[in-house]
Amino acid sequence: MDGNAAGEGDDNVDWNTEDELEVENYAASSCSSLTPPSVDAASGSVEASSLAGTSHSKLFCEFVGMGFSEKLVTKAIDEIGEGNPNAILESLLTYKVLENSPQEQDIDESTVVKEEVVDSDHSSSDYEGSFLNDFSDEDSYSESEEVINPSSEENKLSFLTDMGYTVEEASIAIERCGPDASVAELADFICAAQMSKEADALLGPEEKPRLFTKHKKRKHSDCDTWSKKRRGEKKLLRGDEEPIRLPNPMVGFGVPTESSAIVHRTLPEAAIGPPYFYYENVALAPKGVWDTISRFLYDVEPEFVDSKYFCATARKRGYVHNLPINNRFPLLPLPPHTIHEALPMTRKWWPSWDTRTKLNCLQTCIGSAKLTERIRKALEHHDSESEPPLRIQKYVLDECRKWNLVWVGRNKLAPLEPDEVEMLLGFPKNHTRGGGISRTDRYKSLGNSFQVDTVAYHLSVLKDLFPAGLNLLSLFSGIGGAEVALHRLGIPLKNVVSVEISEVNRNIMRSWWEQTNQKGSLIHIGDVQQLNGDRIEQLMNSFGGFDLIVGGSPCNNLAGSNRHSRDGLEGKESSLFYDYFRILDLVKCIMSKGQ
DNA sequence: CGCAATATGATATCAATC
């Protein structure tokens, strides 16, 4: 790939590594404006974070043009920074494969490579061609290769078979997706193929959903109308986005206070458990994100719910799950449903022109003292007996809505206290307090958490199904919203495997676990990427599988309040969604094998 | 160094309007 676009301006970048990972047939078709990548001259020394923020750089386009998926390219660039294209390429080729490795103690200078990567003699181009051709003979695949060569098909293949796919499926996927497809893409492909088996009866094989970004051309109206005729409301094709629409009102399949509840739905065959799964993220994600999430999670339609139907604060979230939806019941006692009920002290100072009855979404940051001072001064500028001018009212209300301010005195507004946030989200008082946790961390942990009443309503159907308790795999546990919800529902927790990167959050959760005298055992794991098939299988063998897998993967690259790196599902943290899918699919496969 | 305070838009949807 050295030579083409790179020749225009960045010859200073050494694209040839020792690894000699050549990518041929570079075609920058998907890039409208192809310009040379703007690589800093001091390539290696550039701090990753300084450049990683730019969303769709030229470098990005270049890699996409090579045939890598957008999500992987973004992830790689985010992890490495644009200053080191070699490392990005390496990362693209190694991504996901290396997760086979259970340990990651020494992270050496080549950021991506956690495991010894010896490869290199066979540059991929010659090798893969022959490999694919020879592949019809299964026996030719030898397990003797101990050295992981992430760019080789063998490892992709073995990784996929480790995930539980058949050799046939894996090899077809490699063939269809191309030699440079990552394991994530391959798994995606196989998954989609499995999911669309039923659809085959209706759709011709050539009209299956094309999940990757390598679409050569867009099949436009013909396909569109064709599949619409067949499928009615839902279109499978990507490219001409038919985004999932958010419901209005955002009540999902039903909430306790509204009568219009859907009590029946038909899950896709591939989605049916065991185990039950429950995935959560922000509803207002960038376009296409929920389509992707839904596609990965076995085509289950997301349930979008605003927590304002459960408590005094809004929280618009999407939930993808395969739980039953009839006979749900809410947590008791019902939490306060209005600001006045939740925060009675504010009523005394609440002006009549502030018509809010619900708070907006509780976030990870709070309004500053400077802001509330500015507002106070603005309000004091007029006659105190009368209402402020409409212009002032609007300014104040805008800021109140933006920062969730409440009235605590005459002309005096304030952000919520941490314990008020705890209460509003359904956590026990002081859940996040003490033990060396700073105030800032409390806001952050709480802002990233579930609204317990909302989640508990969805999980309540499990109470009858698991009267003796359940085994829970909790990914991205945070401060344990799912655990608290199940506990408050009276569903015993037998074994809980909790994966949470933040030590602060792990401490909060362990503290809660001890204070609530849990009978089961709590196993903490730090990093989802460490949770590989072997570890999962070992855990499952020790107590016989998981009944429920809960996870809300990071939203920070999806959330609107992120000014810096709203990169979508391919962002550095939010792409961990794919680990949720990976682990869920692993568990599914292990459990479907029937012990 | 940890912590707190502060400033910093962009994206998406919906409703009204042209």
Place this chain on the structure above:
DNA sequence: GATTGATATCATATTGCG
């Protein structure tokens, strides 16, 4: 149907302080 305005949003980078 296109445009415009209103509204909402599980955040990050930087700076200053103790």
